[in-house]
Structure formats: structure tokens, C-alpha cells
Amino acid sequence: MKRANKGTGLVFFPAFDWAISATHPEREERLLYTRDQIFEEGIMDLPNIKEYRAGIASEKDVQRVHICVPNVSAVATESHLISAGGAIAAADAVLQGEVKNAFALVRPPGHHAMRVVHGARGFCNINNESIMVEYIRKKYGNHLKIAFVDTDAHHADGTQDIYYNDPEVLHISIHQDGRTLYPGTGFVDELGGPGAFASTLNVPLPPNTTDEGLHYVLDNFVLPVLEEFKPDLVINAAGQDNHYTDPLTNMKISAQGYAQLNEKLKPDIAVLQGGYSIEGALPYVNVGIILAMAGIDYSYVKEPDYYPERRLQSDRVTEQIKRTVEQLQTIWSKRNSVDLNKIFGKGRYYERYRRIYYDTDGIQEEQKEKIYRCSECTGYRLITSKARLFTGRKQTAHIVLIPHHACRSCQEVGLEEFHKLKKNEKSDFVYLQDSENDLYLSNI
Amino acid sequence: MILAIDVGGTHTDAVLLDSTGVVGSAKVPTKKEDLLECVLQAIDQVIQGCPVEQIEKVNLSTTLTTNAIVENKGEKVGLFILPGPGINPQTLLIGEENVILSGYIDHRGREVAPIYEEEIIRGIEKLKEKNIKYIAVVGKFSTRNNKHELAVERIIRKNYPQIEDVVLGHTLSGSLNFPRRVATAYLSTKIKKIHKNFVYSIQDALKIRNISAPVYLLKADGGTVELINSLHKPVETALSGPAASIMGAISLVDYNGTAIVLDIGGTTTDLAILVDNVPLFQPKGAIIGDYKTLVRALYTKSFGLGGDSVVSLVGDQLKIGPERMGPAACLGGPCPTPTDAFSVLNLTDLGKRELAVAAYQGIANSLGLEVKEVAEMVLDKVKKIIIGHINEAINEFKDQPVYTIHELLENFTLNPDLLIGIGGPAHLIIPLIASELNWLYSIPKDTTVANAIGAGCARTTAIITLRVDTAEGFLSIPEYSYRETLSSSSRITINEAEAMAVDWIRKKASEMSIPRSDLDVEITESQSFNVVDGFYTVGRIMDITAQIKPGISSMISIDKEAVSK
Ligand SMILES: [Zn+2]
């Protein structure tokens, strides 16, 4: 893999002709003022910035990540495929050695979309950044170690779910505490499945956390963890709803704080997620991120109502963050000596049961999952997903997942299970997603 | 009749055109140090025996402003900038004296921080010390609200009445791009005096010759501007040379399809693209010398390959260009060139073939090949280089980022299948390339004076940018410093806004005395957004750009080479 030592790729796709609905936060206007600022700053003219055109993700690209019920076109429109295609364009620019790093400034977002998709949740239909990562692993080598650092104010429950049992993908989500914000998850004790313990990490932050608190987490936890994990690629899910002007959250991050984070984290690829303060935050935060990625002085990027004291946070907030970080440091340092049987039981299968609510589309999903605890690999997985749609219609999907680097036996058993389900569950949807063989089968 | 003059790098051409085509032409060598002199020489030659009262219009394409910019000539400029937050403003300080002011306007045209008179007066003192009398004032987002630029100008004029000129950034273009706005304003200010002197000299010289017809200058966008109107934005007349050659191709060849124009000279080739006889534009604006500007310009791609390019051997590889050492060897030049390769292969009877053979002998010996084999290799390489550039140009447009789903799915591609060749070596090189690509080709008859013909046929162009923001309550056209307050109940629709833009440009056209038949108005951009506050729609933002397209004046109908598929 040849890598460039300079240049920043920018995929800007504001989807000026697409909205969830006319006055929804995910509407045409969302990146209008960001465009104004980027264009007026002459960003695209800078010698170390190269603008790329977004592409369109294929059905196959989506199926490497998701089980869309009943199929891809039922849950993803062109806008979603282009958002994922924009992330893929950014990845290609970096991995083909044309630029050192790249920013996919695209919408709509994707980090709340889980592996099984019945519709939209948290404004997300398909997971643009995971579709990008699976594309990278397919095209540039499935041995690559990848780290996500999600800095959106909401817990990245979708991406976490997709990489829940994958030890080669580290997923760190830094977000406003789930007790005070959608989706209500992302606590310190969510650490991933039996095959990938502690490659899921969550840093819940109290409301009113400022740049100071965010950088404390970065310096004392995130950067040291990355240092040890040694990823081949760092991906920043660059949601900007943690800004002090965001209407949906209670965080207090500034454009300077965000740009400094980027400078420290040095992501290879950044992908925009949320961020709904479309005038007060996005124009400045995005310019800050782009300049930081390109190694250009960003010290003059400031919101109109910014003053340096915005960095200050209450002692109570500081103390709480310190405690959380301490807890996480302990978990991380002891991750290899933990007795997994104590957490996941001694059975041949680990089972979990979940209820998932799709706020955007009003869907209720119940999921039962069995993970085979294989000694050779992370094990095949069986999922039964029952959804009740907004219209009252019910749909059930039976899914077999075969992971990357699955052992021969898990591949064979998984395939047998799929054929059995296909025969027995004629009235339901049945799917096989085989990551090891890049295979996707269904009974439709 | 139209009198047209094109000042080129080596020659200055003048043609007289009547409604059916060229009725007289003249060629004189270009004197870089005295462009006025060679323009007048060419005029005097071409109008010999012509009743000057029959001249209805004079169109002129000169390299005056381009040269001034490239050679960094002109007046010292005092630059006042209002950068607001963003990129470090130190990178924009291109004036001979620079003053950074603290006031600023945001993306919606709202004043975020006011200007302070003391800052401006302090800046003026610095300018007075250096005796700088040409001033440019440029604000970030001044196209959204010109209030600060206007106020700074007032304060400067009040406190420094001795100044010669003040140029305001928002009057130069309606596009967003602050660094380019700064560069465009700086260049416009810098070359103002040079340009003004030229304009007055031309006026005087024509008066002496009893030519009273209106005079127009060709602009980079392939359109013309009346001499007197060019005084405001002289920078627009830079890069008119490539524009002249493109307009020449359009005036001599008629093709409904996509064509590549190659203007092949001695040293360089300029590539342009036509779609249904309309040239494509440079997406963000012209690059003039080292400056990226907001000057509207036709798309051209220049590369260092021409008939006289030096052919040399680097290791065992042939290298062509980018330099020229003189004419082709067959015409007595010092080294082998592509033209000599044609001569060796008996594809031209230009000059002496034995000189061309002798020039290639050295390379042939080093490679252990026959001279003819080397000549074949040279032509092969020429083909490869040119086709490479053609493909690059096509991909540049294909890969152009787009910002709507509609445009992305539309998947714009250029599928050219015609080559139009202009310039001396065109008749040798163009057929080779066309046969390799399996395209049609056309080499117009008057190709050696095509640029002058192009300048003569060009019509006047104009552009306006209209912004409506009903939530902020204004409608503005920055290029004309127009701003109107809208009441909060305003319900202007996108169709009404478009109609308004078209009306405006028509009104401007009649002020510029553009004949009705040359009024090809089009909307080039139209966007509309709902502005939502909380959960309520509180207004609309609309951005509309309308232009009078570049094209051939209705005064002329030259018999074109019709090319059909
Ligand atoms: Zn979010």
C-alpha cells in the first residue's frame, strides 16, 4: 500500500436537492452555509487540497455491511448510496496514495444504522462509514487494522453494532451521556462481543463538556489506546453536533477545539456524521477540520460568538470526566486478563436479546442473536430480527453471519444453517452474509 | 464593416470583415515594448484603400494586460482587506502596502463586527508615506453585503482626496472566493493606469484616422466590452488571445456536437472545448500569471508542444519541447523539430528536406536507427502527447464535483468527435491525431488569421449574479452594487427571481447598446433553499446567475465549414 505524505482530499457532497422532510434537520439547507464558507475561503484552490467527486455505492457495497430487509432498494435511496459513495471516494484517494488524508463532507449521515436495517433511525438509513471500511477491506486487504473514533454528540450505536464482534476494528465513541441524549446507549460497560472484547469502547461525557473535557479524554485515553492498538487506518466520524450552538444536544465544543482534536488524532479519513447548528457551527467547524487535516494554520477560524473562556467547564463536569477516563483506563489495561466466561458465560453459544427503536421511521425491532464461541475464529452468528413497521406490517428476517477470517468449520456450518433456514422459514426473509468469502445470499 | 486586430506573441494581425467574411488582412511583427505602435501599423496597412466611414465597429484583442500582469508592471497598490474569521489573512497580503481591518460580514450578509474609522485612517497614513494612490478594498462575503467596502471607500476619499482610484471587491464578480476576489481587485487596480493610457491613445489614434466607429476590447470570456467600459475592470481583457482563437474556430466552423479546438503554434498548443458551437468556461475563473482570479474565462489548457519544439534525446528516450530554440531546421533553425519530422517523411514541402534530415542524423546515429524511423517515432510521440492532453481535459470536466443528486446521476460526459485545427502547423498535425482517434477534423481556410477573425466576430457579453434572501430581507446584485430591502412578507418565487435576473441583464444590454439580435441570454445557475428556523420555514434563499452567452455577432455571416457526422 503506497501512501502519500502530503495533500488532503475533500469530497464535498451537500445533496442540495434532498431532505428527510421540508423542515427536518436533515434538509437541503444543512450544508448551504458550510458551502458558502468553504467557497469564500477559497479552500478548493489551496495547493494541498484536492477536491474529489462523490461516487455511488453499489448494492454489493451495502450488502458487505448490512442486511437490508427486504432488500437494499427498500431502505436506501440514491442520496444514501451517494453519501456512502462519497466516503468511498475519500478512501480511494487516500489508499491509492493520491493524498495523505481525506474528508468526506457528505450527508445524510450513517452512524446510527446497524447491521440489520428495516428503515431509518437517528436520521440514518445505511452506515456510510462502515460501507467505506468494508470496501477498503475488500479492495485493499482484509488484514488492515482499523480504528474508528466517533466524535459525534450521539452514541454511534450503529457502527458499534456492526463491529461488535470484530477484533480488527476498534470502535471508540465519545458522546454525550446516554442518560441525557438519544439513543440512550454507549455506556462504559458496553465493550463488544466475546470475539472482540474491549475493541468496542465508549466514553460518555456529561452535558456541558467543553474543549477542555474533550481534550482530556483524547490525551489521557484515546491517543494512548490508539498508540497500543496500532491501527493501519484511523477514521474520524466527524459529527459536529457537540458544538456549543447545536440545537439538539448539550455539549460545548468549539471550532478551535474540534480542529485541535483533528490535529492530534490525525485521522486518515474523516466522515461527517451529525451536526445541526447549520449557521453557527458547521461553516467554522468544517473549515477548521479541513485546514487541520491539510496542515494549514487554523488559528483564525472562530465562530462569531466565540470567546476563549468557552473552554472553561465546571469542576463537577471535570471530575466526572476524570472518573470515566479512569474507569476506562482500567478496563483497557486489564482487557487481556479478563475471564471472558464470566462475562459471556460458558455455553457454546453466547446469546443476546435486544429491542431496537427506529425513531425516524417509527419501527420497533426485536432481535435475538446467537454467537458461536469458536476456538478457531470469532464464530458464525445467527440472528432473528422481528420488526413491526410504522404501518403495522410485520416482517421477520433470519440471518447467518460468517465473519472475516472465519475458520473452515464456521464457514461450512454457517452455510448449512442458511440452507436449513431457507427450507424451514418459507414465509420469512432469510439471509447469509459471508464476509470471509464476500458472499451474500437470500431467499428473495 | 468590422475592423479587427489581434495582438499575438509574435505577430499582430488585422482583418477587415464585411458581412460575408475577410475582405482584407495585414500582418506586422509584434513589438512587446510598444503594443500601441504595432496595433496602429496593422490598422494602417489593412485600411489602405478602404473608405473608413464604412467601418461600423473596431474589435481589439491585445496582450497588454496579460503582459503587464506577467511582468509585474503597474502601479503600487494599497490593499485594505476585511478578512473576518477563516484562513490566516497574512497569506492574502499581495498589495505593495496592506491594511487588515477588523470589521466583517458573515455568509448571510450580516454585519458581525463593525469597521473602525481610526484603523482606516492609520492605513491611509501608511499609504501617504509611500505615495500610493491606487487602492483596492476587499471584504470577505462583500458580495453578500457591500456596506463595509462602500464605507471604507467613503472614509478613504474623505481623508485622502489625492488618490487616483479605489476599486471595490464586490463590483468585480458575484462569485464567492475571497482570495480570488483579493487577487482580482489587486490586479484590476494595479494595471488601471497602464490600461487607461492605452485606451486613450487608441481613441486618439483612431480619431486621427477618422475612424469614429465604437471600439471594443475582447475579454477572456470570448465576449467584448466597449473600450470606455473596460476602464473599470481592465483585468477582464487579460487572456483575450486564447479567447480570440476559440471565437475564431466558432466563426469558421459550424458543428452541432462536441469538438476539441487545438491552436497549435510554434512553441505551445492551446486546447479548448466546444459543445454545439459554444465554448466551455474555466470553472472558477482565469489563472493569470501566478494569480488565481474571478475573471470569467473560456476553458483553455496550454501545453509546451508546437511545430518548432526542440526534439532531443534523454537517455534512449525522445523528448519533445517544452522549449523552442528557433524555427524548424528545414527553415534554417538550430535543432530538429516536429515540423522537420514531417519534412523527413515527405509530408510537407516546407523548407529544405536535406536540412531536416541532417538535423535528425545525430539522434538516428545514437539510436542506431534510420532517420525516417526516428521521424516516425517523433510523430508517434507528438500524437501520444496531444491525445494525452485531450483525455486529461475531457476527464477534468467529467470529474468535476457536483453538489446535487440530480447532477450526480446525470453523469455529464463529453464525447467529442471533431478536431478543429488552428495555427501554422495545424494542417500537418491535426490529420494525424484525428485518424488515430478516429474523429473528424476541420482546418478552416483562414487559419493563420483565425484569431483576428475571432476577435472581429465576438459579440458583447455580460453576467449578473442575483441573490435573494427573504429571511434576511434583501435582494442584491453585487456586480452593480445594487441592494434592495425586502419586506418580511415578501414571497418572491424562483421563477420571479429568474425573470428579474433576465430583465436586469437585458436592461444592462440596452445600456451597452448590444443589438437585440445578439442578446442570447441564459440562466447558468439557479438555486433555491428554504430557510428553516426551529421547525418553521422563515424564508427563502435564491442564487441566480444569468449571462449573455459568448457567440458570433449577428453582423457577420461568414460561410462556415459545415461538418456533419
Ligand atoms: Zn449526532
Ligand SMILES: [Zn+2]
Ligand atoms: Zn470458527
